[in-house]
Amino acid sequence: MATEELDGVVAARGAATLRLPAALSTPGRAAGEVLTVTFGNGAFARAGWNFAEVVDQHLDTEPITASAARTETGYQVSVTARSYVRDVTLQIDRVDPLATVDDALVTLLPGELATFTVGTSQPLDQAALTSRPVLRCVNDVGR
Numbered sequence: 001m002a003t004e005e006l007d008g009v010v011a012a013r014g015a016a017t018l019r020l021p022a023a024l025s026t027p028g029r030a031a032g033e034v035l036t037v038t039f040g041n042g043a044f045a046r047a048g049w050n051f052a053e054v055v056d057q058h059l060d061t062e063p064i065t066a067s068a069a070r071t072e073t074g075y076q077v078s079v080t081a082r083s084y085v086r087d088v089t090l091q092i093d094r095v096d097p098l099a100t101v102d103d104a105l106v107t108l109l110p111g112e113l114a115t116f117t118v119g120t121s122q123p124l125d126q127a128a129l130t131s132r133p134v135l136r137c138v139n140d141v142g143r
Contacts, residue, residue: 032057064080064088065082066130074118074120076115087105088105088108090104092129092134096122098120
């Protein structure tokens with residue numbers, strides 16, 4: 001893993017170009033590497049670049065652990081990444097067509113946590129909320 005800290009200033013609603021060192025911008029093994037850029041010490045935004053198409057990537061097929069808990073307005077589903085996981089989403093309509101979820105297509109690095117808030121008045125099967133086919137990610141492609 002290579003890391004580098006670069007200084008740059010970007011005006012509000014602006015753009016900037018920073019030249020990345022070759023150690024970051026040239027993968028050793030494209031199918032197994034991802035470039036992640038964090039802006040503002042992680043407080044503002046993060047962007048990622050996959051050096052290979054998803055069908056060519058060597059993605060862990062069991063990259064997450066998940067749990068669900070009942071709340072006053074529905075459920076909270078917490079997802080923790082064990083490895084790089086692309087586009088985690090909760091297909092809540094598979095268990096309740098009228099339910100809502102606050103986020104989707106969340107990419108996580110190892111150790112990161114995402115919490116999805118599900119809005120529903122119906123009791124739902126918590127095991128279903130934390131497993132396929134409701135909880136999905138790009139890592140599932142081909143399964």
